[in-house]
Amino acid sequence: MPQKIVIAGSGFAGLWAALAAARTIALAGKQDEIDVLVVSPTPKLVIRPRLYEAELDNMNPDIGELLATVGVQHLAGxxxxxDADARKLKVMLVAGGSETIAYDRFVLATGSQLYRPNVPGLAEHAFDADQFDSAQALDAHLKALIRQPESTARNTVxxxxxxxxxxxxAxxxxIRLRAALGEEAAFRVVLIDTADTPGGSLGDEAAPYFAEALDFAGVEVRTxxxxxxxxxxxxxxxxxxxxxxHTVMWTAGMRANALAAQVPGEKDEIGRVVGDAYLHAPAASGIFVTGDTVRAATDELGNVSAMSCQHALSLGRVAGHNAAAELVGSPLHPYSQPKYxxxxxxxxxxxxxxxxxxxxxxxxxxxAKALKQEINRVWIYPPAADRDAVFAVANPDFVIVP
Ligand SMILES: Cc1cc2nc3c(=O)[nH]c(=O)nc-3n(C[C@H](O)[C@H](O)[C@H](O)COP(=O)(O)OP(=O)(O)OC[C@H]3O[C@@H](n4cnc5c(N)ncnc54)[C@H](O)[C@@H]3O)c2cc1C
Structure with a gap:
């Protein structure tokens, strides 16, 4: 009976954990002894960093063929x-019913979701661009505004x-409102911030540029x-x-996926498991945590991973490699990402x-826009389904920054 690595999630971290695990197993020549299984609702990678954009085309590319090319199985669920003690997972299947799956190593890569505080009316009336479905709902709503009677409320976001x-x-x-309401339409976009300066978390040097861009776009700001x-x-x-x-878009904060709370051990203030240098969940034997579900030190200066694609791509590779390395008996790789x-x-x-x-x-x-488009439309997309080319970039020390 082969040993089993189960990876929950097929986002940036889950995909690269699967590819890295497959590489490490292949390098050890143990493909027949260890299975890698990804569990997620669909074999697709949602490109969350682009979900605020006007066009949602190619925002959830299929990764089924890519996973199959490197021998990774996918289960839709x-x-x-x-159950960390029994090393078992209960999986609700998309096709209906449930299954219990035993694992030798488990990689939690279920990401994060928008934080929705208890503001009256938020759940019923606010839109967001957090997940593919909600971004589609916002897009459909904006495109349908033109069919509402003209009013200030209709033309304000x-x-x-x-x-x-x-x-x-913001x-x-x-750009989206001109496309939806017509080039000549008068509209308002208002940005609400609890802080004194939008984008203030990026520091004093960046803030004036944000102010200039908001002004350029005609966005009103309430701080x-x-x-x-x-x-x-x-x-x-x-x-x-x-x-x-008629259109409120909520963007205020992210929290780790709720499954992180089921992993024994310390969590941070946004619900992430505090991982060790190898991305183990230290209090749960056999469990690795990665992507937006882990808080991990990026360097020796006290900086920690952000909920970001940049970190998830690397965290995924390291967690997948280490899960496989423990089973094949090869050296573990410590996570480090000093360039941010x-x-x-x-x-x-x-x-x-x-x-x-x-x-x-x-x-x-x-x-900077040219670089952003290169990052968002090329670098973070899944690679072609070519086993050798994938393994050449699925090593745990691969770095994807400019
Ligand atoms: C609008 C927006 C803009 C962003 N902009 C940027 C940016 O400019 N730069 C940047 O670096 N980052 C950006 N981010 C953050 C970035 O998208 C996340 O940090 C990144 O997606 C995290 O990757 P992940 O693999 O950990 O999780 P995710 O990409 O969230 O993937 C999670 C996966 O887990 C699956 N899943 C969830 N629950 C379960 C379950 N119970 N069982 C099985 N599978 C499950 C999901 O279906 C998905 O496949 C942005 C995010 C948003 C929403």
Whole structure:
């Protein structure tokens, strides 16, 4: 009976964990002794970093053939329960029913989701671009606005959250509204931020560029206020202001997938398992945590992984390699990612590219936009289903930064 590595999730971390595990097993010549199984709702990779964009084409490429090429199996289902003591998973199958699967090593790569605080009306009335389905719902809503009677509320979009996703969504929104309502239509886009400066988390050097891009896009900004209620015709702010709108987009914060809470051991404030240098869940033998479900040290200076594609691509490779390495008896690889960059899309203004944890601005406007499009449309996409080419980039120390 072969041993089994089960990977939950086929996002960036899950895909690369599977490819890296397959590579390590193949290098040891143990393909007949160890099975790798990915469990996720569909054999697709959702390109979440692009879900704020106007066109949702090719946002969830199929990875079924790619996995099969390297000998990885896929099961369409959701892991519902982790029994860490018995090393068993309960999986709800997409086809119906459930299955219990035993594992020798388990890799948790179920990502994250938008944080939805208890704001009245948020669940019923707010849109988001967090997952493929919700991005499609927002897109359909924007495209259908033209069929509503003209009103200020119809032509106003409120984006809640001044983090990176909020900035990207707000500066892209005028492009989407011109496409939906017509080039000449008058509209408002309002960005609400609880902080004093949108994008302030990226530091003082970046902030003026964000302000310039928001101004360029004609986005109105309200800072130092919270959304206190949302209803079918508008939002109410903590300042008492009411903004009439039929479209509220929520972008405020992410939390680790709920399965992380079932992994024994320490969690951080956003629900991630605190992993060790090899991405073990230290309190759960046989479990690795990766992507948005792990908090891991990226260097020896105290920096830790962000919920980002950049980190998930590397965390996935390391977790997949290490899960396989323990079974084949090859050396484990410590996770390390000292170079950190950010590239924020800012609509027609361009983009902003920074390097380092102190966010030194390196490229702006069209130059940064060209890099952003290269990252988002090429680098983070799954590779072609060519076994040798995949294994050449599935090693745990492969680095994908400019
Ligand atoms: C709008 C938006 C913009 C972003 N922009 C950027 C950016 O510019 N740069 C950047 O680096 N990052 C960005 N991110 C963050 C980035 O998308 C995430 O950090 C990244 O997707 C994390 O990868 P992951 O593999 O850990 O999780 P995910 O990509 O979330 O994948 C999780 C996988 O787990 C599956 N899954 C979930 N629950 C279960 C279950 N119970 N059982 C089995 N499978 C399950 C899902 O279907 C999916 O396949 C953005 C995110 C959003 C939403």
């Amino acid at each position: 959701f892991v519902e329960k982790i 409120v984006v809640a959250g001044g983090g990176l996703t909020g900035l990207e969504a 500066t892209e929104m005028p 130092g206020v919270r959304v206190t209620a949302i209803d079918a015709t508008g939002v109410t702010l903590s300042s008492g202001e009411r903004i009439e709108t 960059v950010t590239c924020v899309d800012l609509g027609d203004w361009g983009a902003l590219y920074t390097e380092g944890w102190d966010r030194q601005v390196r490229l702006t406007r069209a130059e």
